[in-house]
Amino acid sequence: APRSRALASLGLARLVQGEAASHIAAQTLRVFADDLCSRLCRVRTAEWVWFEDHLSYDNARLPEAIIRAATTFGDGGMLDAGLQSLAWLCSIQTAEEGWFRPVGSAGFGARFAKPSRFDQQPLEAAATIDACQAAYDATNDGYWIAEARKAYAWYFGANDLGIPIAVPEEGTCFDGLTPYDVNRNQ
Numbered sequence: 580a581p582r583s584r585a586l587a588s589l590g591l592a593r594l595v596q597g598e599a600a601s602h603i604a605a606q607t608l609r610v611f612a613d614d615l616c617s618r619l620c621r622v623r624t625a626e627w628v629w630f631e632d633h634l635s636y637d638n639a640r641l642p643e644a645i646i647r648a649a650t651t652f653g654d655g656g657m658l659d660a661g662l663q664s665l666a667w668l669c670s671i672q673t674a675e676e677g678w679f680r681p682v683g684s685a686g687f688g689a690r691f692a693k694p695s696r697f698d699q700q701p702l703e704a705a706a707t708i709d710a711c712q713a714a715y716d717a718t719n720d721g722y723w724i725a726e727a728r729k730a731y732a733w734y735f736g737a738n739d740l741g742i743p744i745a746v747p748e749e750g751t752c753f754d755g756l757t758p759y760d761v762n763r764n765q
Contacts, residue, residue, distance in 0.1 A: 612648035
């Protein structure tokens with residue numbers, strides 16, 4: 580379960596970077612990060628720089644986990660792998676018009692397929708912002724801030740329908756963007 584390992588790795592990286600981390604936490608982080616890197620090496624092609632033969636949910640957490648582990652361990656090869664997979668994800672999550680277009684849930688699981696346009700989930704934008712922050716922290720490259728801002732702007736109408744997803748004055752966010760409107764669940 581790569582997403583489970585990625586999410587656990589994010590917590591472990593924070594723990595290991597702290598002063599009270601156990602040797603077991605560092606070992607577990609290394610095992611999980613190495614597993615994610617191995618998955619990437621096994622599946623990736625020149626056109627498909629990803630951990631699985633499909634895209635699904637909470638995608639940016641996978642490269643974020645590798646990037647955070649790489650900075651924790653000072654592992655340049657691991658960092659390069661994480662940055663390459665995140666750059667690839669950002670490129671396929673950019674609409675021809677230049678705005679952020681998260682992987683749509685209608686296409687989850689389609690092997691080596693371009694992402695479906697809809698339904699777009701807020702979780703994808705949040706994960707991309709976090710992953711780009713990790714990449715910026717590791718590289719100090721402004722490209723990652725620009726990508727994070729693009730994903731953030733999606734919430735406020737820089738998306739396929741030009742409709743805000745977030746309602747800041749209420750502190751809420753709609754559940755997604757469908758081909759016709761926002762999903763009114765909050």
